[in-house]
Amino acid sequence: MSETLHAVSVEVNGKPRSARVPARLSLVDWLREDLCLTGTHVGCEHGICGACSVMLDGEPVRACLMYAVQAHGHRVTTVEGLAKPDGSMSVLQDSFCEAHGLQCGYCTPGMLIAAQGLLNTNPDPTEAQIRDAIGGNLCRCTGYQQIVEAVQLAAERTAKEAK
Amino acid sequence: MKAAPFEYARAASLSEVCALLATHGDGAKLLAGGQSLVPMMAMRLVRPAWLVDINEIAELKFIAVEKDMARTGACTRQCAVERDHALAARVPLLRQALAWVGHVQTRNRGTIGGSLAHADPCAELPLVAQVLGARMLLRSGSGARTLEAEKFFAGPMATNVRPGECLEEIHWPAWSWRHTGSAFTEISVRHGDFAMVAAAAQVAIDGDGRCVRAAFGLGGVGGTPLAFPKIAGRLVGTRLDDAAVNDAAHAAATETQPGSDLHASAEYRRHLAGVLAARALREARERARSL
16 A cells, blocks of 8 residues: 655755655654664664664654654754764763773764763763663663763763863 | 555544544544554554544643643643643652653654543653542634543543544643642652553642642553542641551552553552552651751
């Protein structure tokens, strides 16, 4: 059967993107398969693992729990959008590398989005606040400790840079 | 894990929602935050022919704090309710309950009305609605009506919302006693998971420490969230000492008929019901005393 296609216009990582999509296409599948932004990962596809987290209008959401058609008129930031304009890694991304905040890397895009979402509103979070912010993201390698340390490192560095 | 095909309509107003529901009848389902419906569609537990998306309807997103109550639009995001200090001051149970609801990402998208309409018997917001006696304003093409929480919840994942009706707003009663305290607590496998058992309580005391009003309830131990107005009524006039609180919690737990599953037996759930109801009442009492 042919499915109805819906026009969508979405600002993705600062660039306007338009497409015609079937209603049931998830936001994460559209980002990965049509826009080739494969940084965002697909984990469980039912809202448990957090690997597909993206920012919608600046706030972290699960991209598997939204249809692409629903992003019409909104701003989406994926992990690709966290890098600096010259393509180099952000402070948070660098901190994940240095603090060994990743091993296999599957959860990393979701962790970065969740952590950046926290730091954007709370630049000096407590450990408990960090753990709460990444509470919806599953990692099966690191045991979370280095991820928490990476976010703390990023917060310290950002504060230093601001001085 | 992909949803079956469906037709999609993005409604721009409540009247458009009503018109779409009238046209498509039982085949249409409302899409609010989608944090429960979208996974259920991915697993093909539900296959609606039409989805009517209410996310872009501005008139369904508001928080209004009034003298005796707070009103929230049905499509108000959970994160917006969590952050609203004026609302937290008047109806503190909402923010206390939301701390247990999902995670940051799901609360950024999930809505108040969506959670109520989904009517999961373990969910936090339906329990708050039941304990406070919230009123749901339902709109259809032929008019509006109001349902009390008690009549709104019909069973597990079932409400008395009729086909063609859309939840428009929720009225949360606010207590005006100066010494009013509330608390929410639950036990789940991991924080953010569905509760095995949840408890919510709100009490008001006078200047001498005597209870002037009490309400409490339990989730996860029946087909709907449960409130215990008669048992709570017996606390009025007491000083809410531990013995009175424990008696009330025990009486409520005894009335419940929880089910068994992989995570908890019925017996364990009933045990938790008594423990958590007492804990919520004590925390609410301490907050009331501290004001």
